Amino acid sequence: MKKTITTLLAFLMLVLVASCGGRLKPQEIGGYAFSGKGVFGDVPYLLAYHALSKMTSDYEAVDDAVFLESIHKRDSFSVECDVMQGVNIVSKATVLFKADNQTYVSENGCHLRYSTILPESVGDFFAGANRIHVVGLDEDGEVISNYYRYNTYNLGKPYSSLSGPRQEEKCDKYVKRLYDWDRIARLVLTDDEGLNLLKEKSADKETEID
Numbered sequence: 001m002k003k004t005i006t007t008l009l010a011f012l013m014l015v016l017v018a019s020c021g022g023r024l025k026p027q028e029i030g031g032y033a034f035s036g037k038g039v040f041g042d043v044p045y046l047l048a049y050h051a052l053s054k055m056t057s058d059y060e061a062v063d064d065a066v067f068l069e070s071i072h073k074r075d076s077f078s079v080e081c082d083v084m085q086g087v088n089i090v091s092k093a094t095v096l097f098k099a100d101n102q103t104y105v106s107e108n109g110c111h112l113r114y115s116t117i118l119p120e121s122v123g124d125f126f127a128g129a130n131r132i133h134v135v136g137l138d139e140d141g142e143v144i145s146n147y148y149r150y151n152t153y154n155l156g157k158p159y160s161s162l163s164g165p166r167q168e169e170k171c172d173k174y175v176k177r178l179y180d181w182d183r184i185a186r187l188v189l190t191d192d193e194g195l196n197l198l199k200e201k202s203a204d205k206e207t208e209i210d
Contacts, residue, residue: 011118016197020081023049023062030172032179037099039079040155044182045156046070047112048175050105055162071112073078077191081187085125086208093122093189095134109158118149122157122189129191135198136184144184146183155181168170 025035026045027184030052034045050067053059054207076098082092103112116134126132147153155178162170188198 023060024066026182029059032175032176032182034128034179034182036182038182038184038186039077039187040168040184041074041183043071043074043155044178045110047105047110048178050110051157051159051162051171051174054107054159055167061198064105067110068103069101071103075103076108079187080156081189083122083125084188084190084198086191086193087197090125093119094189103156108160109156111156112154113156114153116147116151116153126191131192132196133188133190133192134197135188135190137186137188137198138183139185141198143198144180153181162208 005209013045024046025041026034028034029045029048032048034048036045038041038044046067048071049059049062050064053061076096078096079095081093081095082089083093099112100113100115104110118132119136122132123126132149135143136147136153138144155162162174178205190198
């Protein structure tokens with residue numbers, strides 16, 4: 001009997017996911033064209049859609065369980081990245097992203113926080129460095145984010161922080177931040193010198209565009 005109930009619940013979840021499939025595929029939302037092709041996959045888009053469907057009337061609501069099911073598929077994933085010592089790429093490494101066990105989505109908001117686990121061998125390249133930077137770049141090499149080795153990536157947000165005065169502005173700012181996460185196409189592990197070089201190259205690209 002228990003097995004039958006479990007099977008039925010799994011079937012119902014598949015039906016829910018299928019019925020919402022079009023809305024859960026990355027696309028333009030809130031004025032930002034999400035691709036789902038970055039290191040975080042569909043997760044930034046899913047969180048953006050969930051927030052806008054709860055905080056505005058512009059997007060059709062989707063069952064919270066469907067969002068959670070989709071987000072849980074990215075509870076743990078690995079990203080291969082360059083190891084940059086000073087101005088030189090000296091190796092490759094694999095960074096493991098692992099969500100904590102408190103992930104949720106609800107009427108009140110969402111929680112999704114990743115920690116990063118770096119291979120111990122990376123430390124050999126940065127023995128004299130003050131810190132190791134985990135730098136997120138878009139496809140064109142623009143610096144999107146910079147985290148230290150032991151920082152966590154917090155993609156969720158309580159919706160109480162988005163409500164009240166300037167709600168539209170707050171929602172837009174949050175969706176824009178998620179869009180930036182969506183744009184992160186690759187990671188570089190580096191030291192202070194390497195970070196400064198990446199920032200300089202990023203600034204040069206912005207100047208060329210202007």
